Amino acid sequence: MTGTATNRSFVRLSGVGHRYDPDPATPMAVTGVDLDIQRHEFVAVVGPSGCGKSTLLRMISGLLKPTEGEVSVFGRPVDGPRDDVGIVFQKPTLLPWLNVRKNVLFPLKHKYGRYSHDDEKRAGELLEMAGLESFADKMPDELSGGMQQRVGIVRALLLNPDILLMDEPFSALDAMTREQIGFDLLKIWEENPKTVLFITHSIAEAVLLADRVLVMSKRPGTLLEMLDVDLPRPRTRHTISEPRFAELTERLRKHIYEPEAA
Amino acid sequence: MSLKQPDPKTRRLVLAAAPWLFFVALILLWELVCRAFSLPEYVLPAPSAIVDAFFKVEFSRWMTHLWATLRVALMGFLVSILVAVPIAIAMMRSELLTRTLYPLLVVIQSTPVVAVAPLIIVLMGSDDPSRVLITCLLTFFPLVVSTATGINETPPELIELSRSLDAPTRRETWQIRIPYAIPYIFTGLRVAITLAIIGAVVAEFVAAEEGLGYFIQFSTSFFRIPQAFAGLFFLAVVSLLLFKSVQWTQQIFFPWSLPKK
Numbered sequence: 001m002t003g004t005a006t007n008r009s010f011v012r013l014s015g016v017g018h019r020y021d022p023d024p025a026t027p028m029a030v031t032g033v034d035l036d037i038q039r040h041e042f043v044a045v046v047g048p049s050g051c052g053k054s055t056l057l058r059m060i061s062g063l064l065k066p067t068e069g070e071v072s073v074f075g076r077p078v079d080g081p082r083d084d085v086g087i088v089f090q091k092p093t094l095l096p097w098l099n100v101r102k103n104v105l106f107p108l109k110h111k112y113g114r115y116s117h118d119d120e121k122r123a124g125e126l127l128e129m130a131g132l133e134s135f136a137d138k139m140p141d142e143l144s145g146g147m148q149q150r151v152g153i154v155r156a157l158l159l160n161p162d163i164l165l166m167d168e169p170f171s172a173l174d175a176m177t178r179e180q181i182g183f184d185l186l187k188i189w190e191e192n193p194k195t196v197l198f199i200t201h202s203i204a205e206a207v208l209l210a211d212r213v214l215v216m217s218k219r220p221g222t223l224l225e226m227l228d229v230d231l232p233r234p235r236t237r238h239t240i241s242e243p244r245f246a247e248l249t250e251r252l253r254k255h256i257y258e259p260e261a262a
Numbered sequence: 263m264s265l266k267q268p269d270p271k272t273r274r275l276v277l278a279a280a281p282w283l284f285f286v287a288l289i290l291l292w293e294l295v296c297r298a299f300s301l302p303e304y305v306l307p308a309p310s311a312i313v314d315a316f317f318k319v320e321f322s323r324w325m326t327h328l329w330a331t332l333r334v335a336l337m338g339f340l341v342s343i344l345v346a347v348p349i350a351i352a353m354m355r356s357e358l359l360t361r362t363l364y365p366l367l368v369v370i371q372s373t374p375v376v377a378v379a380p381l382i383i384v385l386m387g388s389d390d391p392s393r394v395l396i397t398c399l400l401t402f403f404p405l406v407v408s409t410a411t412g413i414n415e416t417p418p419e420l421i422e423l424s425r426s427l428d429a430p431t432r433r434e435t436w437q438i439r440i441p442y443a444i445p446y447i448f449t450g451l452r453v454a455i456t457l458a459i460i461g462a463v464v465a466e467f468v469a470a471e472e473g474l475g476y477f478i479q480f481s482t483s484f485f486r487i488p489q490a491f492a493g494l495f496f497l498a499v500v501s502l503l504l505f506k507s508v509q510w511t512q513q514i515f516f517p518w519s520l521p522k523k
Contacts, residue, residue, distance in 0.1 A: 061426055062426075063422060063425055063426055080428065081426045081427065081428040082428075083428075087422075087423070087426050089419045089422070090419075091417075091419055093417070093420055093423055095420070095438070095441070096518050096519075097441045097444070097516070097518050097519070107427050109437065110423075110427050110429045110433055110437055110438075111427045111428065111429050113433065139518055141518070141522065
Protein backbone atom coordinates (compact mmCIF):
# COMPACT_ATOMS: atom_id res chain seq x y z
CA MET A 1 0.00 0.00 0.00
CA THR A 2 3.03 2.29 0.37
CA GLY A 3 3.27 2.71 -3.39
CA THR A 4 6.27 3.94 -5.27
CA ALA A 5 7.79 6.44 -2.89
CA THR A 6 11.37 7.25 -3.80
CA ASN A 7 13.85 9.97 -2.97
CA ARG A 8 12.70 12.15 -5.79
CA SER A 9 9.27 12.24 -4.17
CA PHE A 10 7.98 15.65 -3.35
CA VAL A 11 4.98 17.91 -3.58
CA ARG A 12 5.30 20.73 -6.06
CA LEU A 13 2.95 23.66 -6.53
CA SER A 14 3.62 25.94 -9.49
CA GLY A 15 1.63 29.14 -9.86
CA VAL A 16 -1.30 27.58 -8.05
CA GLY A 17 -4.43 29.63 -7.46
CA HIS A 18 -8.12 29.12 -6.93
CA ARG A 19 -11.21 31.21 -7.46
CA TYR A 20 -14.47 29.77 -6.04
CA ASP A 21 -16.70 31.92 -8.20
CA PRO A 22 -16.18 31.44 -11.97
CA ASP A 23 -16.80 35.19 -12.47
CA PRO A 24 -13.32 36.66 -13.18
CA ALA A 25 -14.28 39.91 -11.41
CA THR A 26 -14.39 38.16 -8.03
CA PRO A 27 -11.20 37.92 -5.97
CA MET A 28 -9.06 34.79 -5.97
CA ALA A 29 -9.09 32.77 -2.75
CA VAL A 30 -5.48 31.78 -3.34
CA THR A 31 -3.15 32.99 -6.02
CA GLY A 32 0.35 32.48 -7.39
CA VAL A 33 1.61 29.91 -4.92
CA ASP A 34 4.95 28.34 -5.82
CA LEU A 35 6.13 25.74 -3.38
CA ASP A 36 8.33 22.68 -3.22
CA ILE A 37 7.95 20.33 -0.31
CA GLN A 38 10.66 17.74 0.26
CA ARG A 39 9.81 14.19 1.07
CA HIS A 40 9.25 13.72 4.82
CA GLU A 41 9.43 17.41 5.41
CA PHE A 42 7.14 18.92 8.07
CA VAL A 43 5.75 22.17 6.70
CA ALA A 44 3.46 24.44 8.71
CA VAL A 45 1.30 27.16 7.20
CA VAL A 46 0.19 30.17 9.24
CA GLY A 47 -1.84 33.18 8.22
CA PRO A 48 -4.92 35.22 9.10
CA SER A 49 -8.40 33.66 9.03
CA GLY A 50 -9.86 33.30 5.57
CA CYS A 51 -6.50 33.60 3.84
CA GLY A 52 -6.99 30.42 1.86
CA LYS A 53 -4.90 28.03 3.95
CA SER A 54 -7.59 25.36 3.78
CA THR A 55 -8.09 26.01 0.06
CA LEU A 56 -4.39 25.34 -0.44
CA LEU A 57 -4.65 22.10 1.52
CA ARG A 58 -7.71 20.97 -0.42
CA MET A 59 -5.92 21.57 -3.70
CA ILE A 60 -3.00 19.41 -2.60
CA SER A 61 -5.40 16.68 -1.43
CA GLY A 62 -7.11 16.64 -4.82
CA LEU A 63 -10.50 17.54 -3.29
CA LEU A 64 -10.36 20.86 -5.09
CA LYS A 65 -9.00 21.59 -8.56
CA PRO A 66 -6.82 24.68 -8.86
CA THR A 67 -8.24 27.22 -11.32
CA GLU A 68 -4.71 28.28 -12.21
CA GLY A 69 -1.33 26.55 -12.03
CA GLU A 70 -0.70 22.92 -11.20
CA VAL A 71 -0.17 20.71 -8.20
CA SER A 72 1.96 17.63 -8.67
CA VAL A 73 2.91 14.86 -6.31
CA PHE A 74 5.85 12.58 -7.12
CA GLY A 75 6.12 14.38 -10.44
CA ARG A 76 2.55 13.48 -11.46
CA PRO A 77 -0.20 16.09 -11.66
CA VAL A 78 -2.93 15.78 -9.05
CA ASP A 79 -6.34 15.45 -10.68
CA GLY A 80 -8.46 13.91 -7.95
CA PRO A 81 -8.40 12.41 -4.46
CA ARG A 82 -5.45 10.10 -4.01
CA ASP A 83 -4.58 7.04 -1.97
CA ASP A 84 -1.30 8.35 -0.64
CA VAL A 85 -2.82 11.34 1.15
CA GLY A 86 -4.25 11.21 4.65
CA ILE A 87 -6.33 14.13 5.89
CA VAL A 88 -6.89 15.21 9.47
CA PHE A 89 -9.72 17.70 9.77
CA GLN A 90 -10.31 20.53 12.18
CA LYS A 91 -12.96 18.49 13.96
CA PRO A 92 -12.26 14.81 14.68
CA THR A 93 -15.10 13.87 12.23
CA LEU A 94 -15.46 10.43 13.78
CA LEU A 95 -18.59 8.43 13.03
CA PRO A 96 -20.63 8.33 16.26
CA TRP A 97 -22.12 4.90 15.47
CA LEU A 98 -18.76 3.12 15.20
CA ASN A 99 -16.40 2.32 18.04
CA VAL A 100 -12.84 3.63 17.99
CA ARG A 101 -11.37 0.57 16.24
CA LYS A 102 -14.03 0.61 13.53
CA ASN A 103 -13.57 4.35 13.08
CA VAL A 104 -9.87 3.77 12.47
CA LEU A 105 -10.69 1.03 9.97
CA PHE A 106 -13.38 3.12 8.32
CA PRO A 107 -11.24 4.37 5.37
CA LEU A 108 -10.78 0.74 4.21
CA LYS A 109 -14.39 -0.21 4.83
CA HIS A 110 -15.50 2.90 2.97
CA LYS A 111 -13.11 2.69 0.06
CA TYR A 112 -13.13 -1.07 -0.56
CA GLY A 113 -16.17 -2.24 1.37
CA ARG A 114 -14.12 -4.56 3.62
CA TYR A 115 -10.92 -5.04 5.57
CA SER A 116 -8.75 -8.02 6.38
CA HIS A 117 -7.45 -9.54 9.58
CA ASP A 118 -4.08 -7.93 8.91
CA ASP A 119 -5.74 -4.54 8.59
CA GLU A 120 -7.33 -5.06 11.98
CA LYS A 121 -3.92 -5.89 13.40
CA ARG A 122 -2.48 -2.76 11.87
CA ALA A 123 -5.28 -0.64 13.31
CA GLY A 124 -4.49 -2.15 16.71
CA GLU A 125 -0.81 -1.29 16.35
CA LEU A 126 -1.58 2.28 15.32
CA LEU A 127 -3.91 2.70 18.28
CA GLU A 128 -1.22 1.36 20.55
CA MET A 129 1.29 3.80 19.11
CA ALA A 130 -1.10 6.65 19.90
CA GLY A 131 -1.69 5.29 23.42
CA LEU A 132 -5.30 4.47 22.64
CA GLU A 133 -5.28 0.66 22.80
CA SER A 134 -7.47 0.54 25.91
CA PHE A 135 -10.08 2.73 24.18
CA ALA A 136 -10.41 0.60 21.04
CA ASP A 137 -13.88 -0.65 21.97
CA LYS A 138 -15.19 2.65 23.30
CA MET A 139 -17.58 4.85 21.36
CA PRO A 140 -16.32 8.27 20.24
CA ASP A 141 -18.54 10.20 22.64
CA GLU A 142 -16.90 8.43 25.58
CA LEU A 143 -13.57 10.04 24.66
CA SER A 144 -12.28 13.51 25.41
CA GLY A 145 -11.79 15.97 22.54
CA GLY A 146 -8.04 15.39 22.55
CA MET A 147 -8.43 11.63 22.35
CA GLN A 148 -11.01 11.93 19.58
CA GLN A 149 -8.56 13.97 17.54
CA ARG A 150 -5.86 11.35 18.21
CA VAL A 151 -8.22 8.78 16.74
CA GLY A 152 -8.66 11.11 13.76
CA ILE A 153 -4.89 11.14 13.26
CA VAL A 154 -4.61 7.38 13.61
CA ARG A 155 -7.40 6.97 11.04
CA ALA A 156 -5.50 9.21 8.60
CA LEU A 157 -2.45 6.95 9.05
CA LEU A 158 -4.31 3.70 8.33
CA LEU A 159 -3.71 3.67 4.58
CA ASN A 160 -0.06 4.52 5.35
CA PRO A 161 -0.10 7.69 3.27
CA ASP A 162 3.09 9.42 2.21
CA ILE A 163 1.49 12.79 2.71
CA LEU A 164 -0.39 13.87 5.78
CA LEU A 165 -2.51 16.99 5.40
CA MET A 166 -3.66 18.53 8.66
CA ASP A 167 -6.20 21.37 8.64
CA GLU A 168 -5.95 23.16 12.00
CA PRO A 169 -6.25 19.79 13.70
CA PHE A 170 -5.74 21.02 17.26
CA SER A 171 -7.68 24.27 17.15
CA ALA A 172 -10.66 22.88 19.04
CA LEU A 173 -8.53 21.62 21.95
CA ASP A 174 -7.62 23.35 25.18
CA ALA A 175 -4.06 24.73 25.47
CA MET A 176 -2.61 21.91 27.57
CA THR A 177 -4.07 19.08 25.55
CA ARG A 178 -2.96 20.89 22.45
CA GLU A 179 0.68 21.03 23.52
CA GLN A 180 0.70 17.38 24.54
CA ILE A 181 -0.92 16.13 21.35
CA GLY A 182 1.61 18.19 19.36
CA PHE A 183 4.48 16.30 20.96
CA ASP A 184 2.64 13.03 20.37
CA LEU A 185 2.28 13.94 16.70
CA LEU A 186 6.03 14.61 16.49
CA LYS A 187 6.74 11.22 18.04
CA ILE A 188 4.45 9.49 15.54
CA TRP A 189 6.02 11.46 12.68
CA GLU A 190 9.54 10.57 13.81
CA GLU A 191 8.63 6.88 13.97
CA ASN A 192 6.79 6.88 10.62
CA PRO A 193 8.22 9.71 8.56
CA LYS A 194 5.66 11.41 6.34
CA THR A 195 5.49 14.59 4.34
CA VAL A 196 3.30 16.81 6.51
CA LEU A 197 1.45 19.98 5.64
CA PHE A 198 0.14 21.40 8.88
CA ILE A 199 -2.21 24.38 8.92
CA THR A 200 -2.47 26.31 12.15
CA HIS A 201 -3.39 29.64 13.69
CA SER A 202 -0.72 29.30 16.33
CA ILE A 203 2.71 30.70 15.55
CA ALA A 204 4.29 28.91 18.51
CA GLU A 205 2.77 25.59 17.41
CA ALA A 206 4.07 26.08 13.87
CA VAL A 207 7.64 26.77 15.07
CA LEU A 208 7.58 23.97 17.58
CA LEU A 209 6.50 21.30 15.12
CA ALA A 210 7.71 22.23 11.65
CA ASP A 211 10.92 22.20 9.61
CA ARG A 212 9.66 25.15 7.68
CA VAL A 213 6.91 27.69 8.30
CA LEU A 214 5.07 29.39 5.48
CA VAL A 215 3.31 32.68 6.09
CA MET A 216 0.28 33.45 3.97
CA SER A 217 -1.15 36.89 3.28
CA LYS A 218 -4.72 38.03 3.66
CA ARG A 219 -7.10 37.31 0.80
CA PRO A 220 -6.17 36.69 -1.95
CA GLY A 221 -3.90 34.25 -0.16
CA THR A 222 -0.37 34.07 -1.37
CA LEU A 223 2.92 33.07 0.18
CA LEU A 224 4.54 36.02 1.94
CA GLU A 225 7.44 34.35 3.61
CA MET A 226 9.15 31.05 4.31
CA LEU A 227 11.08 30.53 7.47
CA ASP A 228 13.37 27.58 8.08
CA VAL A 229 13.14 26.32 11.62
CA ASP A 230 16.61 25.15 12.62
CA LEU A 231 15.69 24.00 16.10
CA PRO A 232 17.23 20.59 16.83
CA ARG A 233 15.08 17.46 16.90
CA PRO A 234 13.65 15.68 18.76
CA ARG A 235 11.81 18.68 20.07
CA THR A 236 10.49 18.59 23.60
CA ARG A 237 8.88 21.00 26.00
CA HIS A 238 12.41 22.33 26.68
CA THR A 239 12.52 23.56 23.10
CA ILE A 240 9.94 26.16 24.02
CA SER A 241 12.27 27.79 26.54
CA GLU A 242 15.22 28.05 24.16
CA PRO A 243 16.17 31.58 23.04
CA ARG A 244 16.18 30.46 19.41
CA PHE A 245 12.53 29.44 19.72
CA ALA A 246 11.60 32.91 20.96
CA GLU A 247 13.66 34.48 18.20
CA LEU A 248 11.91 32.52 15.46
CA THR A 249 8.40 33.10 16.77
CA GLU A 250 9.19 36.80 17.14
CA ARG A 251 10.37 36.98 13.54
CA LEU A 252 7.20 35.24 12.34
CA ARG A 253 5.03 37.61 14.35
CA LYS A 254 6.73 40.49 12.65
CA HIS A 255 5.95 39.05 9.23
CA ILE A 256 2.32 38.62 10.17
CA TYR A 257 1.61 41.85 12.02
CA GLU A 258 3.80 44.26 10.03
CA PRO A 259 4.33 42.63 6.64
CA GLU A 260 5.59 45.92 5.11
CA ALA A 261 8.32 46.42 7.70
CA ALA A 262 9.65 42.86 7.53
CA MET B 263 -36.75 30.75 50.30
CA SER B 264 -35.02 27.90 52.02
CA LEU B 265 -31.34 27.19 51.44
CA LYS B 266 -31.81 23.60 52.43
CA GLN B 267 -31.67 21.33 49.38
CA PRO B 268 -33.56 18.05 49.49
CA ASP B 269 -31.16 15.14 49.18
CA PRO B 270 -30.86 13.84 45.61
CA LYS B 271 -32.55 10.53 46.37
CA THR B 272 -35.72 12.17 47.62
CA ARG B 273 -35.61 14.60 44.74
CA ARG B 274 -35.46 11.80 42.19
CA LEU B 275 -38.30 9.96 43.94
CA VAL B 276 -40.47 13.07 43.89
CA LEU B 277 -39.70 13.69 40.22
CA ALA B 278 -40.59 10.10 39.32
CA ALA B 279 -43.77 10.02 41.40
CA ALA B 280 -45.13 13.47 40.48
CA PRO B 281 -46.79 12.60 37.14
CA TRP B 282 -48.42 9.48 38.62
CA LEU B 283 -49.71 11.31 41.66
CA PHE B 284 -51.08 14.06 39.45
CA PHE B 285 -52.82 11.49 37.26
CA VAL B 286 -54.37 9.72 40.25
CA ALA B 287 -55.48 13.07 41.66
CA LEU B 288 -57.20 13.97 38.40
CA ILE B 289 -59.06 10.66 38.35
CA LEU B 290 -60.15 11.12 41.95
CA LEU B 291 -61.35 14.63 41.19
CA TRP B 292 -63.29 13.32 38.23
CA GLU B 293 -64.93 10.64 40.38
CA LEU B 294 -65.80 13.22 43.04
CA VAL B 295 -67.31 15.66 40.56
CA CYS B 296 -69.49 12.93 39.03
CA ARG B 297 -70.76 11.81 42.44
CA ALA B 298 -71.18 15.27 43.92
CA PHE B 299 -73.30 16.53 41.03
CA SER B 300 -74.84 13.09 40.32
CA LEU B 301 -74.04 13.51 36.65
CA PRO B 302 -75.91 10.98 34.47
CA GLU B 303 -73.73 8.27 32.91
CA TYR B 304 -74.62 9.28 29.36
CA VAL B 305 -73.21 12.78 29.97
CA LEU B 306 -70.00 12.01 31.84
CA PRO B 307 -69.50 8.57 33.39
CA ALA B 308 -67.45 8.33 36.58
CA PRO B 309 -64.09 6.50 36.34
CA SER B 310 -65.52 3.67 38.44
CA ALA B 311 -68.31 3.22 35.90
CA ILE B 312 -65.77 3.17 33.07
CA VAL B 313 -63.73 0.45 34.82
CA ASP B 314 -66.94 -1.52 35.33
CA ALA B 315 -67.80 -1.18 31.66
CA PHE B 316 -64.31 -2.27 30.64
CA PHE B 317 -64.62 -5.58 32.52
CA LYS B 318 -68.15 -6.22 31.30
CA VAL B 319 -66.85 -6.54 27.76
CA GLU B 320 -65.40 -9.97 27.13
CA PHE B 321 -61.64 -10.21 26.88
CA SER B 322 -61.80 -11.98 23.51
CA ARG B 323 -63.91 -9.14 22.12
CA TRP B 324 -61.34 -6.60 23.25
CA MET B 325 -58.63 -8.65 21.54
CA THR B 326 -60.57 -8.86 18.28
CA HIS B 327 -60.98 -5.08 18.18
CA LEU B 328 -57.42 -4.47 19.30
CA TRP B 329 -56.01 -6.73 16.64
CA ALA B 330 -58.07 -5.09 13.89
CA THR B 331 -56.76 -1.62 14.79
CA LEU B 332 -53.22 -2.70 15.52
CA ARG B 333 -52.99 -4.65 12.26
CA VAL B 334 -53.93 -1.64 10.14
CA ALA B 335 -51.83 0.83 12.15
CA LEU B 336 -48.69 -1.32 12.04
CA MET B 337 -49.07 -2.21 8.37
CA GLY B 338 -49.54 1.46 7.52
CA PHE B 339 -46.52 2.33 9.66
CA LEU B 340 -44.33 -0.30 7.97
CA VAL B 341 -45.46 0.53 4.46
CA SER B 342 -44.76 4.20 4.98
CA ILE B 343 -41.25 3.41 6.28
CA LEU B 344 -40.64 1.27 3.20
CA VAL B 345 -41.84 4.05 0.91
CA ALA B 346 -40.62 7.16 2.74
CA VAL B 347 -36.98 6.20 3.29
CA PRO B 348 -36.23 5.33 -0.37
CA ILE B 349 -38.05 8.48 -1.52
CA ALA B 350 -35.97 10.59 0.88
CA ILE B 351 -32.77 8.97 -0.46
CA ALA B 352 -33.84 9.50 -4.05
CA MET B 353 -34.71 13.11 -3.31
CA MET B 354 -31.21 13.61 -1.86
CA ARG B 355 -29.70 12.27 -5.07
CA SER B 356 -31.74 14.29 -7.52
CA GLU B 357 -32.82 17.90 -7.28
CA LEU B 358 -35.17 17.38 -10.21
CA LEU B 359 -37.02 14.69 -8.27
CA THR B 360 -37.21 16.89 -5.19
CA ARG B 361 -38.68 19.73 -7.24
CA THR B 362 -41.16 17.39 -8.92
CA LEU B 363 -42.33 15.50 -5.85
CA TYR B 364 -42.24 18.01 -3.05
CA PRO B 365 -45.33 20.05 -4.02
CA LEU B 366 -47.34 16.84 -4.33
CA LEU B 367 -46.16 15.70 -0.90
CA VAL B 368 -47.22 19.03 0.60
CA VAL B 369 -50.63 18.79 -1.06
CA ILE B 370 -51.13 15.27 0.35
CA GLN B 371 -50.01 16.42 3.77
CA SER B 372 -52.25 19.49 3.86
CA THR B 373 -55.42 17.69 2.71
CA PRO B 374 -57.41 16.56 5.77
CA VAL B 375 -57.33 12.78 5.77
CA VAL B 376 -60.77 12.64 7.38
CA ALA B 377 -62.16 14.27 4.23
CA VAL B 378 -60.34 11.94 1.85
CA ALA B 379 -60.99 8.73 3.76
CA PRO B 380 -64.61 8.18 2.56
CA LEU B 381 -63.50 8.66 -1.05
CA ILE B 382 -60.72 6.10 -0.63
CA ILE B 383 -63.20 3.63 0.83
CA VAL B 384 -65.53 4.19 -2.13
CA LEU B 385 -62.66 3.76 -4.54
CA MET B 386 -60.93 0.76 -2.98
CA GLY B 387 -63.61 -0.93 -0.88
CA SER B 388 -63.80 -1.23 2.89
CA ASP B 389 -60.97 -3.69 3.41
CA ASP B 390 -57.56 -3.59 4.99
CA PRO B 391 -55.75 -2.16 1.93
CA SER B 392 -57.83 1.02 1.87
CA ARG B 393 -57.43 1.46 5.65
CA VAL B 394 -53.69 0.96 5.35
CA LEU B 395 -53.60 3.58 2.61
CA ILE B 396 -55.50 6.07 4.80
CA THR B 397 -52.98 5.41 7.58
CA CYS B 398 -50.06 5.86 5.18
CA LEU B 399 -51.34 9.24 4.03
CA LEU B 400 -50.90 10.44 7.60
CA THR B 401 -47.61 8.78 8.55
CA PHE B 402 -45.70 9.10 5.33
CA PHE B 403 -44.98 12.84 5.23
CA PRO B 404 -43.29 13.28 8.62
CA LEU B 405 -41.11 10.28 7.78
CA VAL B 406 -39.98 11.65 4.41
CA VAL B 407 -39.25 15.04 5.92
CA SER B 408 -37.30 13.76 8.91
CA THR B 409 -35.28 11.27 6.85
CA ALA B 410 -34.49 13.85 4.17
CA THR B 411 -33.46 16.36 6.84
CA GLY B 412 -31.09 13.87 8.48
CA ILE B 413 -29.55 12.90 5.16
CA ASN B 414 -29.01 16.53 4.20
CA GLU B 415 -27.70 17.59 7.61
CA THR B 416 -24.74 15.22 7.33
CA PRO B 417 -21.75 17.40 8.24
CA PRO B 418 -19.71 18.51 5.20
CA GLU B 419 -16.52 17.18 6.86
CA LEU B 420 -17.93 13.65 6.74
CA ILE B 421 -18.78 14.04 3.06
CA GLU B 422 -15.29 15.42 2.45
CA LEU B 423 -13.82 12.41 4.25
CA SER B 424 -15.75 10.16 1.89
CA ARG B 425 -14.67 12.13 -1.16
CA SER B 426 -11.03 12.17 -0.07
CA LEU B 427 -11.21 8.37 -0.06
CA ASP B 428 -12.67 8.41 -3.55
CA ALA B 429 -15.36 6.01 -2.35
CA PRO B 430 -18.43 5.12 -4.44
CA THR B 431 -21.53 7.29 -3.82
CA ARG B 432 -23.46 4.20 -2.80
CA ARG B 433 -21.17 3.76 0.21
CA GLU B 434 -21.35 7.45 1.02
CA THR B 435 -25.13 6.97 1.23
CA TRP B 436 -25.13 3.73 3.21
CA GLN B 437 -22.11 4.16 5.44
CA ILE B 438 -22.36 7.89 6.18
CA ARG B 439 -25.62 9.61 5.25
CA ILE B 440 -28.17 7.00 6.34
CA PRO B 441 -26.55 6.20 9.70
CA TYR B 442 -26.21 9.91 10.27
CA ALA B 443 -29.96 10.29 9.63
CA ILE B 444 -30.92 7.60 12.20
CA PRO B 445 -31.71 10.00 15.07
CA TYR B 446 -33.76 12.12 12.65
CA ILE B 447 -35.56 9.05 11.32
CA PHE B 448 -36.49 8.06 14.88
CA THR B 449 -37.92 11.50 15.51
CA GLY B 450 -40.10 10.88 12.44
CA LEU B 451 -40.99 7.36 13.63
CA ARG B 452 -42.16 8.62 17.01
CA VAL B 453 -44.50 11.06 15.29
CA ALA B 454 -45.57 8.48 12.70
CA ILE B 455 -46.50 5.71 15.15
CA THR B 456 -49.08 7.85 16.96
CA LEU B 457 -50.37 9.13 13.61
CA ALA B 458 -50.70 5.50 12.48
CA ILE B 459 -53.17 4.79 15.26
CA ILE B 460 -55.08 7.96 14.38
CA GLY B 461 -55.17 6.88 10.73
CA ALA B 462 -56.48 3.42 11.58
CA VAL B 463 -59.20 4.89 13.80
CA VAL B 464 -60.22 7.42 11.14
CA ALA B 465 -60.56 4.59 8.63
CA GLU B 466 -62.70 2.60 11.09
CA PHE B 467 -64.94 5.62 11.68
CA VAL B 468 -65.69 5.67 7.96
CA ALA B 469 -66.38 1.99 7.40
CA ALA B 470 -65.55 -1.03 9.52
CA GLU B 471 -67.03 -3.96 11.40
CA GLU B 472 -64.31 -4.22 14.00
CA GLY B 473 -61.52 -2.27 15.61
CA LEU B 474 -61.24 -0.01 18.63
CA GLY B 475 -62.32 3.06 16.64
CA TYR B 476 -65.36 1.21 15.42
CA PHE B 477 -66.03 0.01 18.98
CA ILE B 478 -65.99 3.56 20.35
CA GLN B 479 -68.25 4.83 17.59
CA PHE B 480 -70.74 2.05 17.92
CA SER B 481 -70.82 2.32 21.75
CA THR B 482 -71.51 6.04 21.45
CA SER B 483 -74.31 5.56 18.97
CA PHE B 484 -76.02 3.15 21.43
CA PHE B 485 -75.48 5.61 24.30
CA ARG B 486 -73.18 3.19 26.04
CA ILE B 487 -70.98 6.07 27.07
CA PRO B 488 -68.98 4.31 29.84
CA GLN B 489 -68.15 1.60 27.33
CA ALA B 490 -67.04 4.23 24.76
CA PHE B 491 -64.76 5.75 27.39
CA ALA B 492 -63.35 2.33 28.21
CA GLY B 493 -62.51 1.87 24.51
CA LEU B 494 -60.95 5.31 24.39
CA PHE B 495 -58.68 4.63 27.35
CA PHE B 496 -57.69 1.26 25.98
CA LEU B 497 -56.78 2.95 22.70
CA ALA B 498 -54.74 5.60 24.50
CA VAL B 499 -52.81 2.95 26.41
CA VAL B 500 -52.09 0.99 23.21
CA SER B 501 -50.93 4.15 21.46
CA LEU B 502 -48.65 5.01 24.37
CA LEU B 503 -47.16 1.51 24.38
CA LEU B 504 -46.44 1.73 20.65
CA PHE B 505 -44.77 5.10 21.13
CA LYS B 506 -42.66 3.63 23.93
CA SER B 507 -41.73 0.64 21.76
CA VAL B 508 -40.26 2.99 19.17
CA GLN B 509 -38.21 4.63 21.93
CA TRP B 510 -37.10 1.26 23.27
CA THR B 511 -36.09 0.12 19.79
CA GLN B 512 -33.87 3.17 19.49
CA GLN B 513 -32.40 2.64 22.95
CA ILE B 514 -31.61 -1.01 22.31
CA PHE B 515 -30.36 -0.93 18.73
CA PHE B 516 -29.08 2.62 18.29
CA PRO B 517 -27.96 3.82 21.74
CA TRP B 518 -25.41 6.17 20.17
CA SER B 519 -28.19 8.10 18.46
CA LEU B 520 -29.84 9.27 21.69
CA PRO B 521 -29.25 12.82 22.87
CA LYS B 522 -26.49 13.06 25.46
CA LYS B 523 -27.53 13.71 29.04
